[in-house]
Amino acid sequence: MSHGTYRTVFLAFVAMAAGLPAAAQDASPQLQPQRIRELVHLVRQDCGSCHGLTLQGGLGPALTAPALRDKPRESLVATILGGRPGTPMPPFRGIVAEDEAAWIVDRLAEGFPADPGASR
């Protein structure tokens, strides 16, 4: 995908997130576009080293929308923040804030956006 395409996808995504009426977002946290970009990159690239760039799984399980369908939102947020002792899943508390973890879980549930690339 070219840089331009990435940008289009990213802008469309931001516009979508910003344009939705507050009620439809169901309390999904509001984040700054710059931070959204960083989080998408983090999930795709660094979570991706265990879960795969496509989030189809690897050492860690798949994080695709169908794979997460039956998992409660709260427990997924808790897993991101606190990790899963006894498994290689580390805690990300201190790297992502609680509302950011919730935002990641909400995006995973609807199919995670493409990586727009690292911030300049």
Place this chain on the structure above:
Amino acid sequence: MLHLIVKYMWWIVPVLLLSACATPQPTLRGTGDLGVVIERATGQVQVIETSGRKSLAQVSGLGDLSHASVVFSRDGRYAYVFGRDGGLTKVDLLTATIAGRILQAGNSIGGAVSQDGRLVVAQNYEPGGIKAFDADTLALVADVPADYGAEGKRSKVVGLADLPGSRFIYSLFDANEIRVTDLSDPKNPKTERYPAGKQPYDALVTPDGRYYIAGLFGEDGLSMLDLWQPAQGVRTILPGYGRGEQALPVYKMPHLRGWAVAAGRAYLPAIGRHEVLVVELGSWKEVARIPVKSQPVFVMARPDGREVWVNFAFPDNGWMQVIDTFTNRLLDTFQPGRAILHLEFTPKGEAVWISARDDNKVAIYDTATRRKLAELPAASPSGIFFTSRAFRTGF
């Protein structure tokens, strides 16, 4: 006669010239200074040349290359690229084309080539096990599931390496075992099992093929099998290296290969600690533990063994450190770029190629001066693999 040729056959000269232009003769060349750079986000590889420090071509259509790894045919012409999605692609480095491609599993992590070069073996997470393919045709010749327990579960396989005699050694992440499968008769694979430590995450075989060392995620220590005396079973080396302290969160699993061996010792990443552990081969005595910047991922000796270069896990993955193996002290600490994912030394080690994923570049350094020699653009580069791996056991 000549008159007739000139009169009626005049066209033959331009036609010959034209056909020569249409199918240019490729320049003859060797492959000893070739390699590939994985462009992980776009499913492409670059074919590169270390002598000219340049990119020769790009090959696309290789699928999901997050965590891709590469082994080479023993003539150094073909790269076998293992993709995360279970794709196995045979890339012809001379023509920069795909010579064969199969989807061999749901989720794959890497591979190895047999001593005689005839078999390419994949290690798979899903379904867990190893599969062997004909190196020429990529036809499946053996399927060895990593089954364990009474319920027919299959373990993720890590740490695959070739051994002399068409044998392959690997570790079972979920089953705490090391296995050796003999594929000298691929229709009748014979597997030996050795109980090992908890949650092996990767492993190495020493360059002489004697010792297999598996790193453990689940305990402080490593599992070692002496392949010259396999009846002695697995022994734990560096037991309790964490000194009972709480391990730090691990954001990236380290990688192990025969490159860890230098000056008669192994330089090993400590899991969940900011340390490189140094152990003497054979006596397995701890020689040193070297404090480093963060959690090591690749701890890689220059081919002469005099220096060991180290990169680190997220979020400190912009750093690189160099250890002098004569003094076991740090020589240098520097930042080659953002998100340093991998490094590869040229065959004799005068230069090292370093991938900086978030800067979309590969940086080439002189290892004697640690001065940057060149940079090549690459889209989200990860693994860098040179054909000199073709001749090394365990690569």
